[in-house]
Amino acid sequence: MGRQVERVAVIGTGLIGASWASAFLAAGLDVTASDPGDGAAERLRASVAAHWPSLEAIGLRPAADPGRLTFASNAAEAVEHADFVQESGPEDRAIKRDLFAVLDAAAPPHAVIASSSSTIMVSEFQDACAHHPERIVLAHPFNPPHLIPLVEVAGGVRTSAAAIDTAMAFFRTIGKHPIHLKKEVRGHVANRLQAALWREAFHLAEQGVASVADIDAAIAHGPGLRWALLGPFMNLDLSGGSAGIRGLLNSPLGAATRAMWDDLGAPSDDPGLTEAIAAGVADARGGRERAEIVAARDAVLIELLRRKADAAVLP
Template identity: 55%
Template sequence: MSSTSEPVRRVAIVGTGVIGAGWAAHFLARGLDVVATDPSPGAESRLRADVAAHWPTVTRVGLAEDASPDRLAFTADLETAVGQADFVQENGPEREDVKQALFAALDAAARPETVIASSSSGLAATAIARDCAAHPERVLIGHPFNPPHLIPLVEVVPGERTGEEAVARALDFYTAVGKKPIRVRREVPGHIANRLQAALWREAYSLVDRGVATVRDIDTAIAHGPGLRWALLGPFANQHLSGGRGGIAHILEHLGPPTEAWWRDLGDPSLTPELTAKLVAGVDDALDGIGVDELADRRDALLHALLALKAAADLP
């Protein structure tokens, strides 16, 4: 396998649910051929409908020359889908045993030089590739963020048996299709960004549980507060600015000790049926009857505008 090998022209999408459909729309929009596979009855028509629904959005972002939803092929046969692919993006269920069996089959079916990336939100490539007998050195995590046809971040996480060339090829490929990949330096459950989200959700659930805030209050606090800054700069750069001319060194000295005191009060909630019901009812209340599709459309339109502004801005 070489990082200077032929460019990727055909991507196999394995598993065509929420993430697989988003990836399919993205790769098609970048002018690639996509061959998709999913064992679920009716998967092909759902995928074609999802790609059609995403097409106006990816068109607004900008299509590559020759990009077309007609370059999407579907086969229920995994070997056929994967055997002709230059890159495989797996998006099956988030279960280690399911992914282990699936990756054994993918590894047996894919050409030796083809990178096989899992979209897994938190599993380790080392575990997923356990039963890969042929070429485990090309198996890694390529974790996107929903919606994958808009959010640039992809976390690339190699496993213990992943080769450097596969990592380089994955980073090159994701960059070439307009993504912002980062390499995660060590396998930990949830990679990086999902752990950070989990830390926030943990405290958000706890605040609801303790009656400090409603779901609506917390969504308002983040979406109209620090979330606005987080879309522009990361938490460290934002903290650096909070320190004025003294930067992060000053803020750590000034607000570090109180922050440590807050840490000691942070919650450790469990998702009991009562808390789960409270969170679900809270979201229902906060959204005032706006349906999922409509909310996603509104978010994606704004996200597209924000990404265009960010692309034109000179921020790190």
């Protein structure tokens, strides 16, 4: 471990895997991909071509080239010459265990093997690796990985510090912003934070406090704008003025905030709520295709990423 990464294997080329492949190609790396699905190679090349204009707008590395993508007939073949492996297969514990046993047996000993798993922890499949379980890590991206910098890196009970260090260094090298999770937890960090917000959003909709569109607007036109620049703790620190976060939490506003924590609700699992939320989202889309919204989102996101990179004062 610690060897320079020149070739990456991407295992699983669905939405996340294809986005990862695009990101690695844009970083000037050779990428070998594998996916058992019918037509997977053609779909992957089409996805890379669709992602490429956005990656060009962000800025490609000198050696970036979609032509450096190859497709292997199976996972073992894909990883046999890899320096780094990024798995993005189904979110199924049994499948991951079988897949990682194959990857561990076939990948060179120096290669770190990373999982994009959203909720499954490394320790739940790491013991299926009979050869080098110490090189198995979590590398959970945020959708879409070819644009969003965040990567959550964590180890399992048998992961070595060297594997964590290698993964963190690799992602920094290709322009990502990795964070290190010091403990395993279901859903990692960012998804748990999202889940907390979603839980209250569903609760507010179920209680009829506001419409689906207005709940979305409350975030998109309010705190979401600040959250795109600074995280929750830094935003609280700025909200406290010269006294900072300590002063805010020790003030009446801090007490009121704790009272709201106690008052947060839990939505039911009534299928009717799901249908009501889906109908509300459809109304808010107003006939616009999802692809149109995604394209507009990505265009603004690219500009935001560019501006953030220029604003060195932001952490």
